[in-house]
Amino acid sequence: MSDHEAIRTLIGKSCLALDDSDFAAYLGLCALDFSYCIRVWSPELRKDMIWLEHDRDGMAGLFETLPEHLQRSGRLSRHVSISTIETGASAQEFVVVSSVVVHHTDLGGRTQTLAVGRYNDTVIREGGAVLLATREVTLETRDLGIGLHVPL
Amino acid sequence: MGARDTSSWEQVPAAPAEHFVSGLVYSDPDIYRDESDKIFSKVWRLACHESELPEAFDYRVFDHDGQSLFSIRGEDNVVRTFLNVCSHRGAKLLDQPAGNAKSITCFYHRWTYDSQGGCTGIPRASGYASGSVKKEVMGLREVRTEILHGLAFVCMDDAAPPLGSHIGSALDRFSEMLTGQPLEVFHYNQAILDCNWKAWHETNMDLYHEFMHVVLRQTQVNAMPMEDRKRIVFDGGHGGSGGDLKAAYDGYEGFAGRGDDVPPLPGMSATDFRFVNLFPSTAIISRGTVVRIDTVTPIGPDKALLEMRGLGLKGESDEHRRIRQKHHNQYWGPFGRNVPEDMVAAESCADSFRNQAGRYQIIARDEKMSGQDDAILRAFYAEWGRRVDRDPGAPV
């Protein structure tokens, strides 16, 4: 598989894993020093905001606690379109920018757009595999209704 | 006792009048109009925090009861508020939620205004031959604005008593926290909720629901004896924590040590939880290192605009700010552990009352102003009833 194909598959799997609440599979796609953050520009404050930030352990802890939380019912579907894949700081690193749309389908089967934004990912090649090293989600959507407990 | 039949379900509860609220207060269009006329047109409400207008000519646009307003800091450093409406033909003057405008130019026919609301220019003014239209009398409609502890409040009623008499002593326990060091808003988000505005405000007045939040079940419910908790209510429908509640953060995965790495806000310890609800729809909630401020604005009987702010210390290092953001996001914001749960609750109850499946809500907990007493809810509804001249338990 070419690097680009492997990266496309990695990004696609990261969405499916979260959609399916298969958190072990998601973490399996992440490097050991993985970091995740959701950034949002506030035109009200004229400032960048961080709405969620975790390292790999933090993500694992968050996933562990999810079943105990009162959550939005239904399912999320993350639709990704990879825009660019560029070589990063080294030949083993890639900077990948994707557009992402997240839909929510409620228990009655009705679907609505929940959020649009981008994934700004750093992907590294380690051994024979490619792994997510960082994921920064930048959101255009700032009204997420009742919000959510899971990462996007 | 088993299930109830229709008449038992629908009958007025056999309880003191202040112990229940009719579901109609969340859905009846006439009541909603009364709230607009008698509460939101008359009472002081939060516009923004001073730090949102740090420089001269900085402005913030916001909605209030169906109208667009903006607050702007003048050259004289005074924050004033105006209806966001051009005197000429009513175009909306400011479109962006925030910005800096030394002069405000209406996009439509290019009339201009200054930061004190004066009309400064009318293109080809000579065309108004009669003389009744001239810039001297075409200023903006000013809305009363007062700042208390860094919070800018506005009031649509030119004849209402001043802010101080509305708030009374309700913010005294917050004065050190809000003014001991300059604060800054670092988080802001809005959500349009499918519920009446009061259903959201109730989530901030009701401590009994801490059982809903796994975080609070594990960090707060047992952190101190229930009887040592203190509740306080004030004239005017405000109420909050009398003494601070405590949190034992190591009860929840990932929260242990919260607050060891950044100074708490002035007058707080990292494990303190302090809150006050201001009538009609503002809540100030501090968890040691950060403070959240909610404002909920009615959009319709079953729609409300919620604005949430998170504040930390102004001028702190990036490292400290990052930690404070983390503390904020642990509980609050769209990805917080608690806030989405509160929103589920508010919308869920609204759903039941919308079509009168639910008839009454019970606010009868009496724990002598401790534990999970409903006194704040009762104080709120007493003021609400007084303002709209209706009995909350039998409002129509």
Ligand code: FES
């Ligand atoms: S409506 Fe503003 S200048 Fe005409």
Ligand SMILES: [Fe+2]
């Ligand atoms: Fe809550």
